[in-house]
Amino acid sequence: MTLFICSNCGEGAASWMGRCPSCQQWNTFVKQREFGKDRKEKVKNFEAKSLSSIKTLDNSRLKTGIFELDRILGGGFAKGEVVLLSGEPGVGKSTLLLQSLKNLNTLYISGEEAAEQVKDRADRLGVDTARLIFSDTLQVEAIIKGLKDLHKKIDIVAIDSIQTVYSAQNASPPGSVSQLREASSQLITAAKQNKLPLVIVGHITKEGDIAGPKTLEHMVDAVLQFEGERVSTYRILRALKNRFGSTDEIGVFEMKQGGLVEVNNPMVFVEDDLADNTPGKAIAGVMEGKRPFFFEIQTLATPSILAMPRRVVKGVDYNKVLLLLAVIQKHLRLSLGSYDIYLNVIGGVDIKSTAADLGIVASIISSVKNIPLPSRAIFSGEVGLLGEIRKSYGLEKIMSEAKRLKFSKIYSSKTVTNVKEMFKTLL
Numbered sequence: 573m574t575l576f577i578c579s580n581c582g583e584g585a586a587s588w589m590g591r592c593p594s595c596q597q598w599n600t601f602v603k604q605r606e607f608g609k610d611r612k613e614k615v616k617n618f619e620a621k622s623l624s625s626i627k628t629l630d631n632s633r634l635k636t637g638i639f640e641l642d643r644i645l646g647g648g649f650a651k652g653e654v655v656l657l658s659g660e661p662g663v664g665k666s667t668l669l670l671q672s673l674k675n676l677n678t679l680y681i682s683g684e685e686a687a688e689q690v691k692d693r694a695d696r697l698g699v700d701t702a703r704l705i706f707s708d709t710l711q712v713e714a715i716i717k718g719l720k721d722l723h724k725k726i727d728i729v730a731i732d733s734i735q736t737v738y739s740a741q742n743a744s745p746p747g748s749v750s751q752l753r754e755a756s757s758q759l760i761t762a763a764k765q766n767k768l769p770l771v772i773v774g775h776i777t778k779e780g781d782i783a784g785p786k787t788l789e790h791m792v793d794a795v796l797q798f799e800g801e802r803v804s805t806y807r808i809l810r811a812l813k814n815r816f817g818s819t820d821e822i823g824v825f826e827m828k829q830g831g832l833v834e835v836n837n838p839m840v841f842v843e844d845d846l847a848d849n850t851p852g853k854a855i856a857g858v859m860e861g862k863r864p865f866f867f868e869i870q871t872l873a874t875p876s877i878l879a880m881p882r883r884v885v886k887g888v889d890y891n892k893v894l895l896l897l898a899v900i901q902k903h904l905r906l907s908l909g910s911y912d913i914y915l916n917v918i919g920g921v922d923i924k925s926t927a928a929d930l931g932i933v934a935s936i937i938s939s940v941k942n943i944p945l946p947s948r949a950i951f952s953g954e955v956g957l958l959g960e961i962r963k964s965y966g967l968e969k970i971m972s973e974a975k976r977l978k979f980s981k982i983y984s985s986k987t988v989t990n991v992k993e994m995f996k997t998l999l
């Protein structure tokens with residue numbers, strides 16, 4: 573059977589189509605090799621063995637020297653580990669990559685920047701350029717040959733970015749789905765065979781997906797996402813997947829002239845002036861990985877003239893906010909239908925934890941009522957559909973950190989049981 577694959581999104585079809593029904597792009601279907609027709613493979617012998625006869629994995633790790641990155645990786649790069657480093661354009665992927673290779677003998681393949689540019693950055697970051705072998709060869713087959721020749725001299729291979737390399741066996745242009753799949757699978761196999769860690773940089777599309785197929789995420793051992801606003805200097809590194817360590821660790825960095833500097837302050841995303849208590853501003857206490865962090869949530873509620881009032885949300889899940897608005901409306905009897913509501917988390921970060929719920933609710937009711945929240949107060953807890961406040965993960969740690977940072981009031985499942993009670997004590 574002949575199979576046609578969309579070179580943009582990976583959608584498959586039995587016949588050629590002018591327009592892809594999945595991604596709506598024109599003229600993207602290409603014929604794949606035929607399946608079944610000439611495949612006359614003999615039935616193979618089935619082979620299996622006891623796991624106890626397998627050699628234990630060499631658990632030695634290659635340390636990058638960046639404490640936060642090593643922690644996220646689970647102690648450093650494992651042998652043959654393939655790591656995908658993804659992030660929006662300009663967020664600092666190449667900078668982080670180069671810094672992490674500071675103490676390692678590296679084969680650095682760049683299709684994004686010329687040798688001079690990479691050298692200039694390496695000098696600025698204080699990287700020992702004598703340990704970096706640079707190549708701008710982008711054909712995968714050639715890269716693999718180079719990798720085999722050099723594998724005794726190098727500790728690690730870095731590719732910036734996977735969207736620029738291509739396999740000679742595939743006719744699609746670099747960056748297309750089938751090319752990404754082909755190139756990555758060849759590179760991953762080569763890295764594993766040579767027992768070398770491989771770091772590949774991948775761009776993220778505007779929608780927040782890693783440009784190219786999800787299959788790329790399945791193929792690699794770890795996916796690290798680098799987040800942050802380009803206008804702000806703070807960045808968060810998060811493990812979305814990790815076969816060699818846990819995924820509940822994050823690292824916070826600040827982008828400076830000399831490169832990325834690790835930040836160990838749970839208050840980096842909160843404005844210094846805690847005494848300022850404008851209506852709509854709430855500080856949420858949340859566990860990010862194994863550490864407590866504080867985030868400033870701001871809401872602006874304005875009278876709406878629209879039949880369908882506007883809801884604009886940045887930094888937390890949109891549907892989560894709709895759910896909490898319904899809880900407020902029902903349990904506090906606040907009519908929110910006449911307000912446009914804009915909600916934002918300061919610093920361009922995304923809060924994933926449900927512990928931010930209480931902070932979101934406090935921020936919304938403070939803005940709607942136009943009454944400031946008590947100054948130096950933090951909010952931490954999950955809010956249920958029945959208006960109840962549940963204990964957030966790591967609450968004890970959040971509370972002790974809040975006390976150390978001289979927050980005078982802590983609203984959580986320990987002090988209030990439901991949103992109605994909190995509403996009464998607050999306003």
Ligand SMILES: Nc1ncnc2c1ncn2[C@@H]1O[C@H](COP(=O)(O)OP(=O)(O)OP(=O)(O)O)[C@@H](O)[C@H]1O
Nearest residue numbers: 659660661662663664665666667668684827828829
């Ligand atoms: N000379 C410099 N001094 C200080 N900061 C710089 C300098 N040059 C670049 N930067 C910082 O580095 C950032 C770009 O970093 P980098 O090139 O690592 O991003 P990237 O994610 O690799 O981008 P791309 O997707 O374009 O490859 C800039 O946004 C800027 O903040």
Ligand SMILES: [Mg+2]
Nearest residue numbers: 665666684732
């Ligand atoms: Mg780059």
